[in-house]
Amino acid sequence: MTTDQVIFIILSVFTLGTALLVVTLRNLFHAALALMATFLGVAGLYVMLDAGFLAAAQLLVYIGAISILLIFAIMMTRRLMNTTESAFNSQGGASLVTAVIGFLVIAWAVSQFSRVLPQVVQKQVDMKPMSPDVIPYIQSSVAAMGQAFVDPNGFVLPFEIASVLLLAGLIGAIIVAWPKAEDEES
Amino acid sequence: MSQEWQFIAIFIVLSPIFPAAPVILNHLLGPRKPNPIKQQTYECGIETVGDSWVQFKVQYYIYALVFVIFDIEAVFLFPIASAYDQLGLFAIIETVIFVVLLAMGLAYAWGRGALEWI
Numbered sequence: 001m002t003t004d005q006v007i008f009i010i011l012s013v014f015t016l017g018t019a020l021l022v023v024t025l026r027n028l029f030h031a032a033l034a035l036m037a038t039f040l041g042v043a044g045l046y047v048m049l050d051a052g053f054l055a056a057a058q059l060l061v062y063i064g065a066i067s068i069l070l071i072f073a074i075m076m077t078r079r080l081m082n083t084t085e086s087a088f089n090s091q092g093g094a095s096l097v098t099a100v101i102g103f104l105v106i107a108w109a110v111s112q113f114s115r116v117l118p119q120v121v122q123k124q125v126d127m128k129p130m131s132p133d134v135i136p137y138i139q140s141s142v143a144a145m146g147q148a149f150v151d152p153n154g155f156v157l158p159f160e161i162a163s164v165l166l167l168a169g170l171i172g173a174i175i176v177a178w179p180k181a182e183d184e185e186s
Numbered sequence: 187m188s189q190e191w192q193f194i195a196i197f198i199v200l201s202p203i204f205p206a207a208p209v210i211l212n213h214l215l216g217p218r219k220p221n222p223i224k225q226q227t228y229e230c231g232i233e234t235v236g237d238s239w240v241q242f243k244v245q246y247y248i249y250a251l252v253f254v255i256f257d258i259e260a261v262f263l264f265p266i267a268s269a270y271d272q273l274g275l276f277a278i279i280e281t282v283i284f285v286v287l288l289a290m291g292l293a294y295a296w297g298r299g300a301l302e303w304i
Contacts, residue, residue, distance in 0.1 A: 053265070066254060069251060146265030163259075
């Protein structure tokens, strides 16, 4: 077993274990903390795939921001810490069916991908780790993405649309969530 | 996986030692003479009245949401910043449009009073 495989197994066990805690813990706040650990494990898996920027974005956005949002949402619920309800409901059968279908779809997608995978893997093997060819490639991938964001032939329209989408999300959330004047008095 | 990530792995192993070492040393070396005044909660000055797990107001959520939006903006801007010296005027204008659009959202949130901490 190579070192990469050992690290992968540790990361997977960590990710799956904390994910299991998320759905089984009765205390919602503790579940949110476990979810942050799950995000961290997923970021580790991104690192294993050499997707450094994705891992950094995962840390910054999911662990740094989305988790805070979730925790604030949980803090708005009543009877936060004295939860007596079970974390399970009676929809186990339906979720089992959904999980099996989801697994089959992903397995099918991966099997389709595996046709092109050998070529990709060969390309990776050709580039030795830390060889002079690889380092500028890794360092420039983020810059290349930045260029693609603002390139007229690249993703400039999606980039600007993302900005509009974020703006709409921000204003929409404030309009929906801002307490109205009559609520303020009560 | 490239070798440079090994530094991160080393940091993950080493970093818990730094906060843990003073606490453990303190526990081992410090003299213990407890009295009721010493045992009181002193963090943030006053003792808690009632349950500290109170229901939060919705304004906190909006505050967090504004943070999420600008966190994502930072993620978008980072690749552009790292390619800054290779970009032309068009790219700069595009980025400025991106930032200004989100600044409008910030201005709206500000005007609405969403940034006031309660």
